[in-house]
Amino acid sequence: MSKFTGFSSLAISYFLLVSTIVAATDVHYCDNNEEYEVKVQGVDIIPYPVARGAPATFSISANTDTEISSGKLVIEVSYFGWHIHSETHDLCKETSCPVAVGDFVIEHSQVLPGYTPPGTYSLKMKMLDGRKKELTCIKFSFEIGFLSSVADI
Numbered sequence: 001m002s003k004f005t006g007f008s009s010l011a012i013s014y015f016l017l018v019s020t021i022v023a024a025t026d027v028h029y030c031d032n033n034e035e036y037e038v039k040v041q042g043v044d045i046i047p048y049p050v051a052r053g054a055p056a057t058f059s060i061s062a063n064t065d066t067e068i069s070s071g072k073l074v075i076e077v078s079y080f081g082w083h084i085h086s087e088t089h090d091l092c093k094e095t096s097c098p099v100a101v102g103d104f105v106i107e108h109s110q111v112l113p114g115y116t117p118p119g120t121y122s123l124k125m126k127m128l129d130g131r132k133k134e135l136t137c138i139k140f141s142f143e144i145g146f147l148s149s150v151a152d153i
Contacts, residue, residue, distance in 0.1 A: 051112075081122075
């Protein structure tokens with residue numbers, strides 16, 4: 001085997017490993033006709049697919065033209081179209097406040113229970129300012145893997 005073939009095999013293996021650990025997710029606005037003040041560029045999920053019983057981090061890259069001093073994130077999760085979970089988070093605990101004009105990241109980590117069924121889930125997130133005005137609303141899907149983490153074994 002040549003050095004190039006060995007290197008190329010190693011590079012492909014590394015790429016496949018990394019691509020299963022981090023995934024950029026297709027994001028859609030809740031209302032395509034709405035001009036949201038916060039524009040979302042993307043969502044990264046680490047690890048991907050999400051492992052039951054292990055921490056998962058959702059990083060949302062966004063941009064705003066106005067400073068945001070406070071707010072809430074309202075999250076709704078569905079499984080096969082059935083609403084199964086809702087939660088609300090203080091925006092300033094998920095990113096630094098005040099959020100300055102320009103690019104920013106919202107990062108949320110959570111451990112899903114080991115008994116969480118594997119499959120495809122849908123998540124809807126609304127960002128509200130301190131006056132409860134909707135700044136953005138996005139939807140995306142994510143996978144929960146069939147295998148539990150080592151902690152569940």
